[in-house]
Amino acid sequence: MNMMEKLLEESEVDGFEFVLLPEWDAENQPITPTSAPFECEKHSLKELVEILQPQVFPFLSVHANRDIGGYLCSEKTELVKKGVRLTKECLEFTKAVQSRICVFHFWDTWKEKLELSNLQNQYRKLQEDNPKIEISVENIPTKYKTPFQLIQGFKHRTLDLKWASLFNEFDLFAKELAYINNIHIQGKYQEGRLAPTVGNLNYEKALKLLIETGYSGIFTIELEGTASYRDIVEYIKQVKKLVR
Numbered sequence: 001m002n003m004m005e006k007l008l009e010e011s012e013v014d015g016f017e018f019v020l021l022p023e024w025d026a027e028n029q030p031i032t033p034t035s036a037p038f039e040c041e042k043h044s045l046k047e048l049v050e051i052l053q054p055q056v057f058p059f060l061s062v063h064a065n066r067d068i069g070g071y072l073c074s075e076k077t078e079l080v081k082k083g084v085r086l087t088k089e090c091l092e093f094t095k096a097v098q099s100r101i102c103v104f105h106f107w108d109t110w111k112e113k114l115e116l117s118n119l120q121n122q123y124r125k126l127q128e129d130n131p132k133i134e135i136s137v138e139n140i141p142t143k144y145k146t147p148f149q150l151i152q153g154f155k156h157r158t159l160d161l162k163w164a165s166l167f168n169e170f171d172l173f174a175k176e177l178a179y180i181n182n183i184h185i186q187g188k189y190q191e192g193r194l195a196p197t198v199g200n201l202n203y204e205k206a207l208k209l210l211i212e213t214g215y216s217g218i219f220t221i222e223l224e225g226t227a228s229y230r231d232i233v234e235y236i237k238q239v240k241k242l243v244r
Contacts, residue, residue, distance in 0.1 A: 003229075004057055012236045015058035017182075017220045018097065020045070020090060022067045028086075031067045032109070045089055049096045060218050061101035061136070061182055064090035069140075072119060073108035084122065091130050099133075101181055101218065103158045106137045107150065114144050120153045127155060134181050139163050139173070148172045155179065160222075161206060162186040165199030170206055177215045185239065186222035189231055193238070197224060207242045219243060 007013045022030035026042040043051075052059075064087065071083025087104070094102040106123065107114050127135050138158040139147035148169045151157050157179045164170040173180065185203060187194040194203055207219075219239060223232065 006229075007233075007236075008057075010233065012233050015060035017061040017063055017103070017218075018052075018057075018059045018099070019063040020048075020065045020093065022065050024048075025065065028065075028067065031070050045093045049093060052097055057097075059097045059099040061103055061220065062090065062094040062097065062099050063103045064105075066105045069105040069107045069109070072106065072122060073111050073114060084126075087122075087126060091126070091133055091135070094133055095130075101134045101136050101156075103136045103138055103182060105140050106154070107140070107142055107144075109140060109142050112143045114142065114150070116150065116153070123154055136182050138184070139169070141166065156181050158182040158184060160184040160186055161201060161203060162196045162198060162222075165196040165201035168199065170201055174206075174209060174213060177210070177213055180215065181217045182220060183210065183215070183217065184220050184222050186224065188225045189223060189227035189235060192234070194221070194223070194235060204242060207239065211243050 004016055022028060022032070024041070024043050026044050026047075068083050068086050068090070071079045071086065074080055074083070090104075091102055094100075106119055123135065123137070134156040136156040136158045137151055137154040139151055139160055141147060141163055142150060144150070146167045146169060147163055148167070159173050159180050159182070161170065161184060164173055185194055185207075187196045187203065196203070221232075221236065221239065227235075
């Protein structure tokens, strides 16, 4: 929280995306791999709300527990029900911290076959029940179809530029900006710029095109690896120049 306070004080950011890591979850062990440390402090969502609410941080979006897609795509009914419950809990958390966007990994990356109609029905019901929250599905990879093929039929979408770079799908997403409400600039900091770790997408050119085409939603910087605080601040300044 000290870092968030410092960034806000320096007026380098407008807000944050709060990520509900499964590693923090006091109830559920992570089922998908990550670089986050498993042996970290555990909290319930209620405890996190109690910690965050007095701080009044501007959370422009919340990233739901990434394991939800694995549960929703399970062949076991009890795990699907668990996924639906966790989804609803993440949406309640989003409301509690006064955010309007909740980002989801809505499918299982490793499944070779997905029941898309079931996922789309689950999504529509959740969106109908939570009209004040934009439930945004991220273009994460799968073994089944490309992200752009999968994401059709979902009203709100998060475009991660790294995955668009991997599948060479940026141009396809750029033609459907009306559905996109959050753009993740995920990559490694190299020589004053952020670059994707897969594919060859030029982030600077991509951001300029998005703005020229009319995108006016959120930009979320997701750093992979390490960089100094000053490096991050300087990169944020660069992004601001590109998108304003």
